[in-house]
Amino acid sequence: MTHPDTADSKPAMMDDLTRAYQRIAELEKELSQLRQRYGIDSRPPGSASDSSQTRPKVTSVGSWEYAVEPDELFWTSQIKAIHEVPLDYEPTLTSALGFFAPDSAEAAKTAFEQVLLGQSFDMEAQIVTFTGRTIWVRVIGNAKVRAGKVVKVYGAMQDIDARKQVEEALSVSEAQLRELIRYVPIAIAMLDDQMRCLHVNDRWLETYNLVGQNIIGKSYYEIFPTLGDEWRAIHQLCLQGEISRRERDAFPRADGGIDWVRWEMRPWYRRENEVGGLLIYSEIITERIKMLDDLAAAKQNLSAVINNTADSIWSVGRDYRVITINEPFRESFHKVYGIALNTGDYILDKLGPEQEAEWRGFYERALLGETFKVEKHYTAPDLRFEIFTEIAFNPIRNEPGQVTGVAVYSRDITERKKAEQALRTREAQLAEMVRSLPTAVAMFDKDMRYLHASPVWYSSYHLPDRDVTGKSHYEVFPEIGDDWKQLHQRCLRGEINRSEREPFVRADGSLDWLRWEVRPWYSQPHEVGGLLMYTEIITSRINDEDVLRRSEALLNATQRMARVGGWEFDLRDNELLWTSETKNIHEVEPDYQPALVSALNFYIPDHEPIIRRAMNDASSGKPFDLELQLVTAKGRRIWVRVAGETEFEDGKPIKIYGALQDIDDRKRAENAIRESQQQLASTSNNIPGAIYRVIIHDPHLWTIDYMSEGIFKMAGVSAQEVVEDVQAFIRQLHPDDVEGFLDSLRTVRDRNGTIWYYEGRLIHRVTGQIKWWQGRSILAELGDGRIVFNGVLLDITDTRETEAKLRQSEAKLREAEAVAHIGNFEFDLTSLEIIWSDEMYHLFGLEVGSKMTLPLFRSLIPAEDYPALAEGLIHSRESGDAYRVEHRAILPDGSHRHLYTIGQPIADHTGKVVKVFGTSQDMTERKTAEAERERLLARTELLYQISQALNQVHHESDLVNQLGKALDGYDVNIINLLRLDEEGVEQVSTLELVATWARDGRPIVPFGSRFPASRFTFIESILRHPLEPRVFDIDRHPALDDNTRGFLQKLGDRTLVNIPLRLSGHWVGVILLLWHDLHVPSDDELAIYRTLPALISPIADNIRLVRNLEETVRELNQSLLFKDQFLATMSHELRTPMNAIMGYSSIALQREGVPDTVRNMLQRVLVNSDRLLRLITDILDISRINAGRVQLVHDPYSLHKLVKGWVQDFSRPIAEKGLIFQFDMDESLPVTAVGDEERITQIANNLLSNAIKFTDEGKIGLYVKRAGDKLVIRVTDTGIGIPQTYQHLIFEEFRQVDMTPERRHGGTGLGLAIVQKLCILMGGTVVVESEVGKGSTFTVTLPLQTPNSEGEGDSHG
Amino acid sequence: MANTPLKGWTVLVVDDEYDSRMVAEIMLEDAGARVVTAMNGREALDRLRQEKPRFILSDLSMPVMDGWQLMAELNDNRATAAIPVIALTAHAMVGDRERALAAGFRNHITKPLSADKFMTQLLAILEDQPEFSGSFE
Incomplete structure (x- = not known):
């Protein structure tokens, strides 16, 4: 805390001093010279001090x-x-x-x-x-x-x-300390509103010397009879809600002395606004007060010393003799060394060897010209306090600048040093105090910057590993609102604010209850130094309704927390010592004398070996810290923490010191937490469904924020999948549910209620099972417009199914009730008496009330059904179980009625079955209905099979085949389709198949392709006059003519069924079904035959369509083939004469001696031949392209090689025409591409030829680039260009811009058409930009495929 | 002609069309070869009884025996199977070349021929074939 500038102001001062010294030295030299000259005696006494007094005070x-x-x-x-x-x-x-x-x-x-x-x-x-x-x-x-x-x-x-700054800091830090000590709970007593003691803690008992006395329930005034009226008044005020406290109060001790006490008295509330009594906190602070007093006294002493110690000033010459010395230094020197120092004395020999060396060093440095400062620390034997000095050394120079001596200035800085030290101590104490506080406490300066914060503060406010010291509170918690800021300001003006319970919503949305207090702390008696905040999270406690119980729990916990006992085991004499707290924990009497064996025996059998081993290890020096269970003397089983550490003497272990802490509550809590966690885990695992959290961002966007793994069981998708992509969830929704579900989310905002509810189906991705689910959530606004809802996606499939089953069985029951006639009967097994209800008589068709006997009953049951009834009855009598029998009843008209009888045996008090009660139910109708239903089902099933089979028919040949398979159950032998035309009956050739041929291995006997209808009149008639399907006995039926009958008999057929066949609204023929044996089709069978034409009809249409289509395709292929052949022939036939023309011309050109004129002519022949050849090729190409006969190949090729080839091919013709060829190829193009190399070359060739053709001067450019996944080929020229109006025409066939007969440029006009058609064929484009007179640019863009990108490209396609 | 790369070689040219045969013959002779000609596959086979040409240039479409049949015959006979045959044809449609190669022709030259292009093409083909390489001066 040294002021940085005090040192800086020194040099100026020292300069004055140095100059003064120099002047003095000069004067003294003059003086001595004068003395010598005039013989005057040396210095008179006191002259030194005189001279020192005349010097300016250099402070x-x-x-x-x-x-x-x-x-x-x-x-x-x-x-x-x-x-x-x-x-x-x-x-x-x-x-x-x-x-x-x-x-x-x-x-x-x-x-x-x-x-x-x-x-x-x-x-x-x-x-x-x-x-x-x-x-x-x-x-x-x-x-x-x-x-x-x-x-x-x-x-x-x-x-x-x-000094001031240090003092200020000190007082601030002391104030901080004082404020914090308030929060260290020391002695606590709880009183009820009649001032009776409810609870006190141990410390309280100790404080008031009441240990061992039972004061619970006693009046406070009985315990402290000396308390006067003023106290009663304070108590009364507190009971009315006030809080009283005294920071320092005299408290008379029993021994007559006085203790200083700090106390606080506050009401506690049983309920809101109902004071339950008082809480008194008090703490004996005598020691501290004494310490403070001592400190004050010490300070006084110190200042006394300081006041007496003025700055010391002295100087020495090169001979280390004192030149000048002032009184304070003389005194100090005397104080420190006990020697009086005078001017002219040799200064170094008075200091003792150590000091002498040090000081000699200082003087020597100064004598070498150095100006410097040192700090020295003396502890004088006769002083209670040490002295710190700051000593400045300055060389004294004479006029030429030589160092003649050293001036020394010493300043006492003891007070500053002390203050600094005290400050450091206080600050360390303060930091230590805050660190050890078990509650969340933070201290702020006036600007709300953190000075200190306890670890609990860090953890409570989720500030892990962050040092907030020096940071603003508002910077750390930007969410703090203005109301809080205002409250802080009020507190800084002196208010104390607190809340006993306050909700606090954390950033993550969770709610905590807080108890907090904000108060100022004072750096000076009336100056607020900042704020002190204290918060405690009481969420868990707030839930308790009874505040008293809460307080009790708090008190008990506090007490138990303090339950730490000590013990000591002496390894030399095996003596074990327990402190009283250790005894308390063991619940033994205070005079209990423990021994090692008995002590270890407290531990439960499982843990006893552990502690024994630990003690053994500890006796060889290994410390331990264990959590174990012991059984107290009162039989309570508790968890304790026991720790031990070994003390050594001369390397030998002599003692084990240990501590014992009752941690039962904590253990219990831990176990409870573990249990509840397990419960939670098992609960969430056992929920038939999944837990979710959905966030709706806006009506069109929602996400699944969380989903538990249960979703996999429901839908076969993992939780992660649906969280990453809601589509993964939507995909598993039943298709019919998707729209409704999404709608329910979309309209969430519009709902009046705050509950979202949805029921629907999910389809399991793996098993395909349909699961019913139900989601129910309470909506919550997130504040930023988003809506969140948490909930459980419940699997309600079982419920749904049960409901469905229930509905079914209910329906059944109702049906039964409606339909069934149920009669009751009673049969006495002893008297054999039978009693029937009215309905029973109805069921048997008898008159109600007539006498029923066993023989009569027996006569009413068919003989074959009776044994079952008798057996059931006997079984029931023996086992006591009910019997159920289906049997018939013989009605008076001789007909039968199906009955279902249930008999329930009834036992008497001895357990013997004496009676049977029962019901009989009419089953007749049900039986009939069941049979009918089965029949219909069978028919439907068959029809379904037939239609399935027919669906697979794509050709006539399949029709009969499939039909045969479908009708296999009827054992049809042969199926034939006949039709009639002008020439007779035709058996359709493809219907010669016989369904059972393969099975029987019977040879097919064909009808022959055609036979005259007149000879087979039966066939003719069923063809001409289509009838409903009928059955004919071939041997007997009169409708058959002899020819037909004979022919069929020859085939071994006995039965015939005709099925008239109408296709597309016309009678086209008849299907004949033939059987070897006499076959009588059932009604169902006939019904199926009747249905057959309807089933076949659409299939026949399909067959016809397919046949037509096939024919068309065949014809088309044929004509295309012709065209191809024609084109190939054309090509061949044109090329043959061209071969002669070009061959001879070129040979002639190579001959020697050909005159130049002839040579020129031959050359023209060749050029024109080339042109003609090109025309032929182009025409053939364009017609093939137009006919769609161009097959693109799709092979890998070297792109670089290809382009290089173009360059090579065109360099010469371009150069020959005197043009410049510019070429550039993108380096990023792949080496290998996939496509039709030849066709791409054709495109490039056509464009380049064109460019050359239309350009007379300038340059031709070929640029091959890559643009993403496209290959771009650009050909530029500086030729004649194309007028805007013609640009759209140039790609048309046989077009050139100049269409006049005298046009200058040759060519077919097919080149560009071919280019465009090829580009389109390859999925690319060609565009032209051109300006007349400037030139043209053709840009071809083709898909660029590489061997690797091929698959990728396809998927994009 | 100073440039006679085929000097000392015997070449068989098979073509039914007079001009085509002549053009090929002259061009090959100009390159220094001795040329033997045939009008169809049958004649070619006859010629081969006396002649051992280094290679054969054959048209495809011919009467009596066409180029395809000739190729098949040559392949069937061990004595002639090793003689390289190059198709020389006016069939210039896509796929013609592939068909020829598949039938056993070593290469495929399309008509019309012009002297310099033909020789360039032919020499390139010959260079590519291992049985020709290094054989001519």
């Missing part, structure tokens, strides 16, 4: 003088130095007062007014120096009075800034 003290008349103020240079003004500064009274800091200005002014009235002053004030520093100064003023009037004021000013 940070200056003097001032003020003359009233005229109004003049005089400052010494020191005062100017303190004010940091230039030496030529001339102060006035006003300007001088202006230096005082605003806080001190008033006091200074008042003081000065007072001094002018004759009153002296001595004040500490702050001034702002010329350079703007604010420093503490001490100002003294004394009035000089002459003739009753103040004429002058003499004064002094001292710079005390460094």
Whole structure:
């Protein structure tokens, strides 16, 4: 805390001093010379001290003088130095007062007014120096009075800034300490509203010397009979809700002494607003008070010493003899070394060997010209306090600059050092205190910056591993609202605010209950230094309705928390010592004498070996810390924490010290927590469904924020999948539910209620099972417009199914009730008497009330059904179980009725079955209905099978085959389809298949392709006059003519069924079904035959369509083939004569001796032949492309090689025409691409040829680039260009811009058409940009596929 | 012609069309080869009884025996199977070349021929074939 500038102001001072010393030295030299010359004796006594008194006082003290008349103020240079003004500064009274800091200005002014009235002053004030520093100064003023009037004021000013700052910091830190101690709970007593003791803690008992006494229930005034009325008044006030406290109160001790006590008294509340009694906290602070007093006393002593110790100044020459010395130094020297030091003495030999070496070093450094400072620390034997000095060494130089001696200036800095030390101690204490506090406490300065915070504060406010010291509270918690800021401001003005319970919503949305208190702390008696905040999370406790019980729990916990006992085991004599707390924990009597064996026996059998081993280990030096269970003397089983550590003496273990703590509650709590966690886990695992958290961001966006793994069981998707993508969830919704579900989310905002509810189905992704689920959530707004809902996605499939089953069985029951006639009967097994209800008679068709006997009953049951009834009855009688029998009843008309009888045996008190009660139910209708239903089902099933089979028919040949399979159950032998035309009956050729042929291995006997209808009149008639399906006995039926009958008999057929077949609304023929044996189709079977044409009809249509389609395709293929062949022939036939023309011409050109004219002509022949050849190729190409006969190949090729090939091919023709060829290829293009190399080349060739053709000067450019997944080929020229109006025409076939017969440029006009068609074929484009006279640019963009990207490209497609 | 790369070689040219045969013959002779000609596959086979050409240039579409049949015959006979045959044809449609190669022709040159292009093409083909390489001066 050294003021940084105090040292800096020294050099100026030291310069003065040094100059003064030099002058003195010179004067003294002159003097001695004069003395020698005039023979005067050496120095008279006291001359040294005289000279020292004339020297200016070199401290940070200056003097001032003020003359009233005229109004003049005089400052010494020191005062100017303190004010940091230039030496030529001339102060006035006003300007001088202006230096005082605003806080001190008033006091200074008042003081000065007072001094002018004759009153002296001595004040500490702050001034702002010329350079703007604010420093503490001490100002003294004394009035000089002459003739009753103040004429002058003499004064002094001292710079005390460094000391002041240290003192200030010290007092602040002490105030912090004082405030914090309040929160250390010491002695606590709880009283009820009649002032009876409900609870006290151990410390309280100890404090009031009441250990061992039972004071619970006793009146406070009975315990403390000396308490006077003033106390009763305080108690009454507290019971009315006030809080009283005293920071320091005298408390008479039993031994007559006085203890200082700090106490606080506050009401506790049984319920809201109902005071249950008082809580008294008190703490004996005698020790601390004494300490503070001691400290104060020490300080006084110290200041006394300091006051007596002024700055020391001395100087020595090169011979280490003292040149000058002032009184304070003489005194100090004497104090420290016990020797009087005088001028001219050799200074070093007085210091002792150690000091001598050190000091010699200092002087030598200074004598070598160094200016420096050291700090020294002395502990004088005769002083109670140590002295710190700051010593400045300055060389003394003579006129030529040689060092003649050392000037030393020593300043006592003991007080500053002490204060600094005390501050460090206090701050360490404070930090330690805060660290050890078990509650959340934080201390702030006036600007709400953290000074200290306890670890609990860090953990409570989720500030792990962050040091907030020095940070603003509002910066750490930006969410703190204005109401809190205002409250803080009020507290900084002195208010204390607290809340016993306050809800606190955390950033994560969770709610905690807090008890908090915010209060100011004082750095000075009336100056708030900042805030102290105390919070405690009481969420768990707040839930308890009874505040009393809460307090009790708190008290008990507090007490138990303190239950730590000590023990000591002496390894030398095996003696075990227990402290009283250890005995308390063991619940033994206070005079219990433990031994090691008996002590270990307290532990439960499982843990006894553990502690025994630990003790063994400890006796060889290994410390232990265990949590174990022991059984107390009272039989309670509790958890304790037991720790031990070994003490050694001369390397040998001598003792084990240990501690024992009752941690039963904690253990129990831990176990409870573990249990409840397990419960939670098992609960969430056992929930038939999943827990979710859904956030709706806006009506169109929602996400699943959380989903438990239960979703997998429901939908076969993992929780992670649905959290990452809601679609994963939506995909598993039943298709019919999706829209409704999404709608329910969309309309969540519009709902009046706050509950979202949805029921629907999920389809399990793996098993395909349909699960019913139900979601029910309470909606909550997140505040930013989003809505969140948590809930459980419940599997209600079982419920749904049960409901469905229930509904079914209910329906059944109702049906039964409606339909069934149920009769009751009673059969006495002893008397064999039978009693029937009316309905029973109805069931048997008998007259109600007629006498029923066993023989009669027996006659009413068919003989074959009776044994079952008798057996059931016997079984029931023996086992006591009910019997159920289906049997018939013979009605009077001889018909039968199906009955279902249930008999319930009834036992008497001995357990013997004596009676049977029962019901009989009419089953006839049900039986009939069941049979009918089964029949219908079978028919439906068959029809379904047939239609399934027919669905697979795509061709006539399949029709009969499939039909045969479908009708297999009817054992049909042959199926034939016949049709009639003008020439006779035709058996459709493809229907020669016989369904059972493969099975029977019978050879197919065909009808022959055609036979005259006239000879087979039966066939003709069923064809001409289609009838409903009928059955014909081939041997007997008169409708059959002899030819037909004979033919079929030859085939071995016995039965025939005709099925007229109508297809597309026309009778087309008849299906004949033939059987080997006499087959009588049932009604159902006939019904199926009747249905067959309807089933076949659409299939026949399909067959026809397919057949037509196939024919068309065949024809098309044929014509395409012809076209291809034609084109191939054309190509061949054109190329053959071209071969002769070009061949001969080229050979002739190579011959020697051909005249130039001929050579030219031959060359023209070749050029024109080339053109003709190109035309042929182009025409063939375009017609093939137009016919869609171009098959693109899709092979890998080297792109670089390909493009290089183009360059090679075109370099020459371009150069020959005198054009420049510019070429550039993208380096990023892949080496290998996939596609039709030849066709791409064709495109490039056409474009480049075109460019050359239309360009007479300038340049041709070929640029091959990559643009994403596209290949871009750009061909530019500087040719004639294409007018805007023609640009859209150039890609048309046979188009050129110049269509006149005299057009200059040859060519077919097919090139660009081919380019465009090929581009389109490859999935690309070609575009042209052109300007007449400037040139054209053709840009071809094709998909760029590489061997790797191929699959990728396809998936995009 | 100073440039006679095929000097000392015998080449069989098979083509039914007179001009085509002549053009090929002259071009090959200009390159220094001795040329033997045939009008169809049958004649070619006859020629091969006396001649041992280094390679054969054959048209595909010919009467009596076409190029395809000739190729098949040559392949069937051990004595002739090793003689390289190059198709020389006016069949220039896509796929013609592939069909020829599949049938056993070593290569496929399309008509019309012009002297310099033909020789360039032919020499390139010959260079590519291992049985020709290094054989000509």
